[in-house]
Amino acid sequence: MSALLRRIAWHWRYDEKRELWIGWWTLVVFYNLYGLLFFVVARTQPPPKPSLEPSEIVQWFDDRHYGLLFGYAIVFIVGGATAIMNATLAYTMRRMSVSRAFAYSYLVIYALATLPGMLIMGVACTVGAMRPDRDPELMSWLYDFAFLSFEGTMGVFLIGSLVWMVAVLLDRNRVFPKWFGYLNLCNALTEVVVAPAWIFKRGAFAWDGAIAWWINMAVFVTYTAVFLTLLRRMILREDFGSGPLPDLPR
Amino acid sequence: MTNAANTQPRPRFVPGQPDMWAFVLFEALVFTAYFVVYVVRRTQSPELFLESQAHLDLRVGVFHTLVLLASSWSVARCVQAARERSFRTALTNAFLTLLLGFVFLVSKVLEWAAKIEEGFGFTSDEFFSFYYFLTAIHFLHLLIGFGVLAICVHQLWSPARRSQETIETCATYWHTIDFLWVLIFALLYVMR
Amino acid sequence: MNAGFEKRLSVVLLALSAITLSQLGVGSLEGHAALRPNATITSSAIVIALIKVRIILREFMEVRHAPVLLCRLTDSWVVLAGVGLLGSYFVGMAIARG
Numbered sequence A: 001m002s003a004l005l006r007r008i009a010w011h012w013r014y015d016e017k018r019e020l021w022i023g024w025w026t027l028v029v030f031y032n033l034y035g036l037l038f039f040v041v042a043r044t045q046p047p048p049k050p051s052l053e054p055s056e057i058v059q060w061f062d063d064r065h066y067g068l069l070f071g072y073a074i075v076f077i078v079g080g081a082t083a084i085m086n087a088t089l090a091y092t093m094r095r096m097s098v099s100r101a102f103a104y105s106y107l108v109i110y111a112l113a114t115l116p117g118m119l120i121m122g123v124a125c126t127v128g129a130m131r132p133d134r135d136p137e138l139m140s141w142l143y144d145f146a147f148l149s150f151e152g153t154m155g156v157f158l159i160g161s162l163v164w165m166v167a168v169l170l171d172r173n174r175v176f177p178k179w180f181g182y183l184n185l186c187n188a189l190t191e192v193v194v195a196p197a198w199i200f201k202r203g204a205f206a207w208d209g210a211i212a213w214w215i216n217m218a219v220f221v222t223y224t225a226v227f228l229t230l231l232r233r234m235i236l237r238e239d240f241g242s243g244p245l246p247d248l249p250r
Numbered sequence B: 001m002t003n004a005a006n007t008q009p010r011p012r013f014v015p016g017q018p019d020m021w022a023f024v025l026f027e028a029l030v031f032t033a034y035f036v037v038y039v040v041r042r043t044q045s046p047e048l049f050l051e052s053q054a055h056l057d058l059r060v061g062v063f064h065t066l067v068l069l070a071s072s073w074s075v076a077r078c079v080q081a082a083r084e085r086s087f088r089t090a091l092t093n094a095f096l097t098l099l100l101g102f103v104f105l106v107s108k109v110l111e112w113a114a115k116i117e118e119g120f121g122f123t124s125d126e127f128f129s130f131y132y133f134l135t136a137i138h139f140l141h142l143l144i145g146f147g148v149l150a151i152c153v154h155q156l157w158s159p160a161r162r163s164q165e166t167i168e169t170c171a172t173y174w175h176t177i178d179f180l181w182v183l184i185f186a187l188l189y190v191m192r
Numbered sequence C: 001m002n003a004g005f006e007k008r009l010s011v012v013l014l015a016l017s018a019i020t021l022s023q024l025g026v027g028s029l030e031g032h033a034a035l036r037p038n039a040t041i042t043s044s045a046i047v048i049a050l051i052k053v054r055i056i057l058r059e060f061m062e063v064r065h066a067p068v069l070l071c072r073l074t075d076s077w078v079v080l081a082g083v084g085l086l087g088s089y090f091v092g093m094a095i096a097r098g
Helices: A002-014 A018-041 A054-061 A064-077 A082-094 A102-132 A136-151 A155-170 A178-198 A212-237 B017-044 B046-053 B058-084 B087-117 B127-157 B164-190 C004-022 C025-029 C037-060 C068-097
Strands: none
Touching: A002 A018, A018 A064, A018 A082, A018 A212, A018 C037, A054 A064, A054 A102, A054 A136, A064 C004, A082 A136, A082 A155, A082 A212, A102 A136, A136 A178, A155 A178, A155 B127, A178 A212, A178 B127, A178 C004, A212 B017, B017 B046, B017 B164, B017 C068, B046 B127, B058 B087, B058 B127, B058 B164, B058 C004, B058 C037, B087 B127, B087 B164, B127 B164, B164 C037, C004 C037, C037 C068
């Protein structure tokens, strides 16, 4: 344990890439924490059915009363970490040979994305959980508001993925492999697929549907795991120059 | 016609960027997942699906398939022509591919319009939800395909460019539109 | 253009088109008035589609000339799709009946 602490202390003082590593570890910890909080603590994911009756919705909030309040309280506290995460990803675009506009657009888009991607649902769910004796129709409203804002507003992520895709494909510094650019396109397209969630209350295209949620989530998880791995390789290869990144020694 | 190049076995090569192949395989997997969901949902309400499917015209589906098959043929010819440095032939084939893609686009939109006119929309019933979903997501890939073909034409146009790898990469993407449609055709129009 | 290759591509297109046209027969085979699912038509539709897909992969997309890994990957996907689609059809039908 002390060996580990010594290593961390050494890196803190001497590693010129320490900010990048702080960024990377923030991403890894945050995504894991996010998964834990949404799936296990608050249990808002996988999402419940859109077709529930108001009385069932009240029951849903009731079953998750403490999970929602504590889970999202933690989400709100650590939510600021997304700033570090987005900055780290934007950094990769700064390292590319493409215009800095890509990095800046990505930053703006993903800064906005924290609202539908995390905060609005958190607020709606905690509002619902705070007064369990609220009118069931109001609880129903909060329920729809939470899940539609979370599942249905994929436009932000779609454009963000496309920005990253174009940057990767145009980049001559080989920061990321071209196939990652194409994977961004896959991610973007699956976001489009979520759009019907606004229309359907049951079936494969509802917000909890096989297509709108399950397959979409499978693609998103794959995409996230991939970019975390590629980001780590990028940081290892980083030479703080402005030309092509060297490969990792074999 | 025989020449020395024909008698020697060609060394194995990956057409275009291997990266594009990774994309093709991944998209194929995602579409397969969509298809499986469709088939499963279909087996749970076979009569409904059959009754709605009857409103689709198999001949239109066949026409669409033939058009895309021909477009795959023309883009393959384009790649081969570029390989042999017959760039004018390659360009002609690239434009032919664009034209065939456009024929598909118009025909598809007309088919959608006809169905909507008959009263079958996205939310009419489960079959039509899948019909519009699968054809629309395919259509989106087609639209991207036009952009990809434009890149191909751009490459072929000027002697300063003409990267064989880029041309082959574009062709690989275009073929995906074709083979995905072949599967969609079988699932939406043919299967009972 | 290399005449051999050009001819091959055209033959492939003709074959694929012929297979597609033959599927027109399904329209007249079983009237929709019957409104009953037909496993034979469905399985053959899926299998024929995958055969067409494999031909497109190997001939138009030149997987024939590709390194073995790519051949294996594309074939694996074709098999996976076949198993997935046919499997979900038959299992789904069994569940619906039972």
